[in-house]
Amino acid sequence: MGLALIIMFVAMAFIPAGDAAGKLLTAEFGVAPVFVAWARFAVGAAVTVPIAPRETWRLLRDWRVWGRGLALAGGILSILTALSTAPLANVFAALFIGPIISFVLSAILLKEPVTVLRSILVALGFAGVLLVVRPGLNMAPGMGFAVLAGFFYGIYLTASRALSGLGRPRSLLTTQLIAGTVALAPLALGYAPPALTWGMALAFVASGLASMLGNLLLVVAYSRASATVLAPMVYFQLLAATGLGWLVFGDLPDALTWAGLALIVVAGVASARLAQPRTDRG
Numbered sequence: 001m002g003l004a005l006i007i008m009f010v011a012m013a014f015i016p017a018g019d020a021a022g023k024l025l026t027a028e029f030g031v032a033p034v035f036v037a038w039a040r041f042a043v044g045a046a047v048t049v050p051i052a053p054r055e056t057w058r059l060l061r062d063w064r065v066w067g068r069g070l071a072l073a074g075g076i077l078s079i080l081t082a083l084s085t086a087p088l089a090n091v092f093a094a095l096f097i098g099p100i101i102s103f104v105l106s107a108i109l110l111k112e113p114v115t116v117l118r119s120i121l122v123a124l125g126f127a128g129v130l131l132v133v134r135p136g137l138n139m140a141p142g143m144g145f146a147v148l149a150g151f152f153y154g155i156y157l158t159a160s161r162a163l164s165g166l167g168r169p170r171s172l173l174t175t176q177l178i179a180g181t182v183a184l185a186p187l188a189l190g191y192a193p194p195a196l197t198w199g200m201a202l203a204f205v206a207s208g209l210a211s212m213l214g215n216l217l218l219v220v221a222y223s224r225a226s227a228t229v230l231a232p233m234v235y236f237q238l239l240a241a242t243g244l245g246w247l248v249f250g251d252l253p254d255a256l257t258w259a260g261l262a263l264i265v266v267a268g269v270a271s272a273r274l275a276q277p278r279t280d281r282g
Helices: 002-028 033-051 055-059 063-083 088-095 098-109 116-133 143-162 169-191 198-224 227-249 255-274
Strands: none
Touching: 002 033, 002 063, 002 088, 002 198, 002 227, 033 063, 033 169, 033 198, 055 169, 063 088, 063 143, 063 169, 088 116, 088 143, 088 227, 088 255, 098 116, 098 143, 116 143, 116 255, 169 198, 227 255
């Protein structure tokens, strides 16, 4: 159990690290977000395809697998577009509208149970997102794309839940990387940077590998402990994103953003704990 928690913490640090590298490429090197998104999927696919289980190729004949991959591709593209102008912590906070969207979609499409207390916690989390995003005329540039990324992420989470029994986690990870690579290629190749420096090359590799490793470690962690135990650790991404935003870009959240981050974390962890069986709660 202790090892699973450590692996989960590392995974949740790798995922925002991949986005930090992506922000460097879009904001500092001027690379188009769509090309960065494609490169991230392509790097991950190049690593996982050679070691993919045989069932992966069977899964690719299922249109639902492609739909799940397209939702993730739309989310990654939206995140990187947002990161070209917005701070890392703010974008990740807005991204956490995803679990809220997934909560609603899962109740409607998957007929998952809805309780009053969980609904209240979801509303609190949404209030936290609103504090960060602050929709309206004064909304920070890029935050609309961050919210759009959250919608895509919610669809992806719901699809992942619905298709979890379709194949092994490593096979599903590979299919989403293939789907993202194929779907974004026609859009991305026209935006390839005219020259590739060593700094850009390192950032491309870091973005792709960090994202892929984060998702792979997530799979490993879930193979060692139950989802109900590990679910609250997902919110460590917000802390990691805040720390990386400060260390790499010098961005620190303002008071309202801190309040929003706190609401999202408290509501999310409480909701995850509420979903645990009594034996897990100790």
